[in-house]
Amino acid sequence: MGATEVITQRQSTWSPYDNNGGTCVAIAGANYCVIAADRRMSTGYSILTRDYSKICKLADKCVLASSGFQADIKALQKNLSARHLIYQHQHNKQMSCPAMAQLLSNTLYYKRFFPYYSFNVLGGLDSEGKGCVYTYDAVGSYERVGYGSQGTGSTLMMPVLDNQLKSPSPLLLPAKDATTPLSESEAVDLVKDIFASATERDIYTGDGLEIVVVNAEGIRREEIMELRKD
């Protein structure tokens, strides 16, 4: 009797990437933008730290929240900040949010064949002072939307956001305004509840929630809310 073939799956060798988990969300309002992210950084089944900030202020009306591989994200944030500084020297003004959105897309696509493992949500105010949110994939495809979420818990949050914020189809003509009619405090309340719910079911989301609000007065960190620590 011949030896039977053993079907084995190849074990993966060394990978340059790791997923540190976490979830980010942004919601655009008529004259504000709420950006939020959880504060847990994990690897595998372990927690590295319970108070890590995934939110980065890029310009005075522009905030980036990213989940994924935090080492790549740090490098990406440094890259964008440096390019923003050069812009300020050359143009004598801060970058607007739509301009930063394009810059981020180009920066991500530049590394198309060894990507930043970074799932981004960019939030802020556009040149007219209305809230704007841009979502990205890992290689720079982006779209302006009324709200967005990325990360391990995004599949749990997006259906609730879709239901509560009544997103109009982007295919409609004339283009409908995607910003939510909710007030700033109502949007913050929704974000808190959504994160509390996602934390129940996603093991990589939890510990704490950092909320940042951008409005005409500038960027302020709204609060840090506690989330489940298990």
Place this chain on the structure above:
Amino acid sequence: MASAEISLPPKGGFSFDLCKRNGMLVKKGVEPPKFRKTGTTIVGLVFKDGIILGADTRATEGPIVCDKNCEKIHCIAPNIYCCGAGTAADTEAVTDMVSSQLELHRYATGRKSRVISALTILKSHLSGYQGYVSAALVLGGVDVTGPHLHTIYPHGSTDSLPFATMGSGSLAAMAMFESRYREFMTREEGIKLVCEAIGSGIFNDLGSGSNIDGQTEYLRNHQLPNPRTYVSSRGYLFAKGHTEVLSTKIIPLREKLQVIEGDAMEE
């Protein structure tokens, strides 16, 4: 290959006939279905008067929590209980199997079950399946020979210990035990230590979470250290018209229903 076919009775164990097909499917990009694991923290310890078992209550399917309050402490006999880590279906099936075999054995012998009987049945079953039944167990109980605590690994090996932990949170829990365990603790001290060990697993291991179950008598949800942190007071409005109705078909059932008067059933 011998062509003479002797019809043998079906032997136990798994049939691996579909492995080649599964390998081919995976190559084509078909994802195998996830199964529900209890990525877990389970512990047991021996105290002055007997055994205390403890477990968390989270069951996961990959990175998602599928059950926030499941029961991981299974009853094998009135005096023997077993915590299970690994694939949830495997731990439940194997503990149910042993529990019914022991009950029949009790009727046959007229005696209370012994922990060593459960241990032998479990280890020979798991060993026969060569580790493919993914059940890692902490078995504990008190019988006529005294208190016993054992760990059983998926391949069938066992250890007999004064304190034991299993599951993905076992390192976090064992750290607690190794630093704080003493022989001949009282019941209160024992329960406190078990709760600390499970708590350590719950907060430091992502595969464990939610609540703490204990067992000397069954203490279901002994501690609930993870309340939900925020509930929106606004509530949610799910207005009509959100879900598009593609088609409606109404079948009036009254027309299909025939009432027939009949005789009463014979006793």
